[in-house]
Amino acid sequence: MLDFLLTSEAIMALLTLTFLEIILGIDNIVFISIAANKLPENQRGKATNIGLLLAMVQRIILLFFVSFLVGLSEPFYNLENSWLTLHISWQAIILFAGGLFLIYKSTSEIREKVSHPEHDANEVKGKKITTLSNAIVQILIIDFIFSVDSILTAVGMTNGLHPNHNYTLILMIIAVVISIAIMIGFANPIRKFIDKNPSIQMLGLAFLILIGFMLITEAAHLSHTEFFGNKVGAIPKGYLYFAIAFSLFIEMLNYKMQKKSK
16 A cells, blocks of 8 residues: 555655645635634634534545445446447446536636636625534535535546555545645635636646546546447546646746746
8 A cells, every 4th residue: 555655656646636626625715714704703713624624524425435436347338339339337437427527617617717706705605604503514515516526536636546446545535634734724825825826726627627538538448438449548647747737837937927027
């Protein structure tokens, strides 16, 4: 297990996944802050921390459930004809549906942020919260909504890294725990930095589109899909890591240029 976690591929996956979890969690932090701010000042920090800790437990439970489904790799339906071959399993269905969901969610989020940036925040502000328990329940509901793309991203980043699904599950749990810990400790500085540099969050949503396409091709690969005798191959994870690292490097250069010009 330790040998796997110390491999360059696992470390790269952990760093990339932790970064994406934090970027995807920015909206979560904003909405949690809005919900907590409706309470008396002495309860706000408590509501935020309890909410985030319960959110972490909720995500880990969902990770166990999704990983169990992804582990069901035995085909239950086979289709073979002159131009198409498919061996469909629950693993392939979950990855394919997850890929479609990530592409839909990220493109709709990008459109929402460009056209109506305050829409979701206004909806949360409209909800009535009077007690600490009400705030925590609201935070859990908000986090559940934001957990889906986070978990699918984790599955997409780690699927196929190791034949033993328990190893990749532990890697995903470590990334979730680290990202939640960072969010608890540095929620406000991270939120302020993203507010000043909204392109970082747009970049994170764009990465989701890449991960969505990767999940779809991986589902086709695991289904042993063939079109006219041509097999669909899986996209190597290294391509994704390089694309993300290169994009972040360019974004960092832009940030430094803007800082100097100011």
